[in-house]
Amino acid sequence: MQIITSDNKWLSIIINNRAVQHLSYWIIFVLFFAYAWGTYDANYLKTIKVELINLPVKILLVYSVIYYLYPKFLFNRKIWLFLFFFVIFVSLAAVLQRITDNLIIVEYFFPNWEKAPTFSFSQIVRSAVNLGSVLVLPMTVKIMEYLAMVQQNEQILAKEKVEAELSFLKNQVQPHFLFNTLNSLYSLILKKSDQSLDVVLKLSELLRYMLYETNSTQVDLPKEIDCIKSYLDLEKIRYSNRIDLSLNIWGDINTNRIAPMIILPFLENAFKHSTKGFDGQAWITIEIGIKNKDLILKIENSIPNSSSDQDSIVGGIGLQNVKRRLSLIYPKRHDLKIERTEETYCVHLNLEL
DSSP: OOOOOHHHHHHHHHHHOHHHHHHHHHHHHHHHHHHHHHTTTTOHHHHHHHHHHHHHHHHHHHHHIIIIIHHHTGGGTOHHHHHHHHHHHHHHHHHHHHHHIIIIIHHHHOTTSOOOOTTOHHHHHHHHHHHHHHHHHHHHHHHHHHHHHHHHHHHHHHHHHHHHHHHHHHHHHHHHHHHHHHHHHHHHHHTTOTHHHHHHHHHHHHHHHHHHTTTSSOEEHHHHHHHHHHHHHHHHHHHGGGEEEEEEEESOOTTOEEOTTSSHHHHHHHHHHHHTTOOSOEEEEEEEEEETTEEEEEEEEEOOSOSTTHHHHHHOHHHHHHHHHHHHHSTTSEEEEEEEOSSEEEEEEEEEO
């Protein structure tokens, strides 16, 4: 429970209300310089009046710079135009300051002072320098606000770009997988196989997962593994006795989450290339485990004893896709190693969940 005191309430209003912030700044500014100049003759009331008389010129200068010159020139990187008009604005303000000083301040508050020429160059420069004291803080704050806004916008754009790319990559995976599964179903139907009903059932489970679960950035690891098991069941039906399949799952998978459809492209790649152009008994071994909050994935498969297909095995679109997704979702949190020999192809993935 948070107790809100009256002091906290006023502080909250000052912090969150821009108009109150500006008003507070000008009040502090007037009081500070009134005190600084008032120590000369200990007449603080008089110096407060003097500062209030000079205040309109200072306010006009400050807001002209930060709300006109900044957005029109400086923030559009027109540095020289900004400097040119900045000098003009400060010079005009200094002239107005000199007129105010001679016609009002010296006349009514310091009648014994000798008036300096109103349009004396040295006096105008002196007034311009004095006006600089009121510009420093607002200009600095405005630049810091602008830089913070630019950085925030860049972060938002970068995030949106990554999300768009991830969505594109994930949407590539799903149609590719669905196309392969439908091909399997088509071949079973041509054979008038009773297994076609099992394929439809498994396919509906996979589609349900893809449609309703994979829209999230993270899914429960058990759900992802169930998807993998359904996929493996489909492939068993598709390849029948032509492939030996081994799946080993170990560790505490129930308390972890993972980005959806990360493992599946590696499995598709293994099935595709373990059977392509291979007349013997193909095999695939799959190991999925959890160790110290890291996912350990190892997929090893047989490959045809031919080097002609090596480039497609190592650099296929599916693998390029998943590599890119890993770099976007798990930057510096994954280690992917792919090894190929004359007879085997092996994927090692360590993923920090």
